[in-house]
Amino acid sequence: MGYNEVMARKSAIMKSSIQIDYSQFESGSIAFDYEGMMEKVGYSLDEIKEIQRSTGVGDTPVYELKNLTELCRKTAPAGKGARIFLKDEAANPSGSFKARRAAISVYHAKKLGYKGVIAATSGNYGAAVASQAAMLGLKCIIVQECYDSMWKGQPEIIEKARKCEAYGAEVVQLSVGPELFYNFLQLLEETGYFNASLYTPFGIAGVETLGSELSEQMRQKVGRDPDVVVVTTAGGGNVTGTARGLIKSGAEGTTIVGASVDLKGLHMASDKQFNKKSFTTGHTGFGIPFATNPDRSDVPRSAGRPLRYMDRYVTVRQGEVFYMTETLAQIEGLERGPAGNVSLAAAFSISREMDEDQIIVVQETEYTGAGKHIQPQLSFARENGIELRFGDPAEEVPGKSIILPEHPSMIKAVDLDLDKIRQSYIRNCMAKLDIAEEVSEKDIQYMAEETKVSKLEVEKIIQSLRGRE
Amino acid sequence: MNAKKGDWVRIHKVILTSDERAPQVPDDTKQVPFEMWDKGFLLDDFASVGDEVNVETIIGRTLSGKMIEINPQFNHGWGKCIPEILHIGRQVKGILNGIQ
Numbered sequence: 123m124g125y126n127e128v129m130a131r132k133s134a135i136m137k138s139s140i141q142i143d144y145s146q147f148e149s150g151s152i153a154f155d156y157e158g159m160m161e162k163v164g165y166s167l168d169e170i171k172e173i174q175r176s177t178g179v180g181d182t183p184v185y186e187l188k189n190l191t192e193l194c195r196k197t198a199p200a201g202k203g204a205r206i207f208l209k210d211e212a213a214n215p216s217g218s219f220k221a222r223r224a225a226i227s228v229y230h231a232k233k234l235g236y237k238g239v240i241a242a243t244s245g246n247y248g249a250a251v252a253s254q255a256a257m258l259g260l261k262c263i264i265v266q267e268c269y270d271s272m273w274k275g276q277p278e279i280i281e282k283a284r285k286c287e288a289y290g291a292e293v294v295q296l297s298v299g300p301e302l303f304y305n306f307l308q309l310l311e312e313t314g315y316f317n318a319s320l321y322t323p324f325g326i327a328g329v330e331t332l333g334s335e336l337s338e339q340m341r342q343k344v345g346r347d348p349d350v351v352v353v354t355t356a357g358g359g360n361v362t363g364t365a366r367g368l369i370k371s372g373a374e375g376t377t378i379v380g381a382s383v384d385l386k387g388l389h390m391a392s393d394k395q396f397n398k399k400s401f402t403t404g405h406t407g408f409g410i411p412f413a414t415n416p417d418r419s420d421v422p423r424s425a426g427r428p429l430r431y432m433d434r435y436v437t438v439r440q441g442e443v444f445y446m447t448e449t450l451a452q453i454e455g456l457e458r459g460p461a462g463n464v465s466l467a468a469a470f471s472i473s474r475e476m477d478e479d480q481i482i483v484v485q486e487t488e489y490t491g492a493g494k495h496i497q498p499q500l501s502f503a504r505e506n507g508i509e510l511r512f513g514d515p516a517e518e519v520p521g522k523s524i525i526l527p528e529h530p531s532m533i534k535a536v537d538l539d540l541d542k543i544r545q546s547y548i549r550n551c552m553a554k555l556d557i558a559e560e561v562s563e564k565d566i567q568y569m570a571e572e573t574k575v576s577k578l579e580v581e582k583i584i585q586s587l588r589g590r591e
Numbered sequence: 592m593n594a595k596k597g598d599w600v601r602i603h604k605v606i607l608t609s610d611e612r613a614p615q616v617p618d619d620t621k622q623v624p625f626e627m628w629d630k631g632f633l634l635d636d637f638a639s640v641g642d643e644v645n646v647e648t649i650i651g652r653t654l655s656g657k658m659i660e661i662n663p664q665f666n667h668g669w670g671k672c673i674p675e676i677l678h679i680g681r682q683v684k685g686i687l688n689g690i691q
Contacts, residue, residue, distance in 0.1 A: 269628070284667070292650045296627050305627065448680060453680075493667035500675075530682075
């Protein structure tokens, strides 16, 4: 069956594999009823807690990283260096926060009577879906982008394939390219399984418990909500769910910082560049496109909408994350996977800007193991011709070098211009209209909610975009 | 290398030739086919590596492809020693102890 033929049936396949009528939330213009979708199709926070508890998901511990805080203060101006806490999401059944998303998706699939679930992911979500499917007795297929054209795969992705197989899932491994989606649609059609997408309302609602637990745990530990929560962002679901959970728990004053690994210059669909990166998720190659256009996933409307919730968006470099991963093991006794430590590296830098009596929380960790660990990942990078050395992380060039900071004081989160990202988001929205003047009051209100700015600000951006035409 | 019915094997298949690839893929990716690898129990009575075969996957799907490996294994591990890593712990402990 040809590529175009299958893609033409996309919406019909999607509809039968997920059973959400997204059209009921559409306005016919730019706006769509996001909260309506979350409410009508999702589950309440209490329901989610119950579903997750039934398979041992959630209620992960929070640790205060006292040694890391002390190290941070040694590199900070006097009086600076907020207390750093970490939520150990690796304690979930499949070893990452993704179990929260998978728990609800797989529960929902079973409730609707599906015999199996399919998820397209090279990340921890695959293992999460496979683990939940094993618990609930459903069949599971995980579709991975795994190898380049030389049949060479990132050790981290291969480890995730192993873990999926360990839970009894079939793993379909593919070479680099967006045609993964074509294969995914064919599999959905062939099997009639449920599309356990990362971006459904119930998948994202599954992350809300992470935010609410954080708030509860911090109130217990320090008597108040954290000042800052740092969240690794790729597709935007982690930020969205965590922030929504915090807000639902009343932690409205907490600043939400998104963090991604800087992979600027690398094309995510390039066969030759595929193995030149050392992070397969949590990077800018997903983080920025998904922020500026969330509706690019495997569902018509993504429930992950990071610009609604991010107060700040920073990048860190690969070498900084590897350095912090090793530091976490060496002085905190917590050996965790590098990809889960993106927000840790960012928090180490942001803590330095904050006062000593303030609180910053790193909201995830992930499991580690063969392939998915600083040593094999750096070994793989070196084998692929990436220069690895100590130096100034600012000199790192994605795809060419990994620079481990010469000193932890050199770890520096770099702010992305959120206003620029908001402009791109609005430009992408406006491109959907045939005539720009047709933008309605409702559309402007929607874009304001989507980008966390005022309606006036949205109007100004639209004006400036017109000026450029 | 030969396999018999019921053996666990890895298969490979070209899903889209380079001409059939999606229009949006970058040039270097367009030059190579879109490929798939999967594993299953051999359904044919007998096959040699390189033969087109039919398999039943672990969840019971039937599919075909070229057999490339019998009893496929995972080869990922811990990589080679990266001496740079060893210095990180010593450095941060040194800073905490006021040495650096």
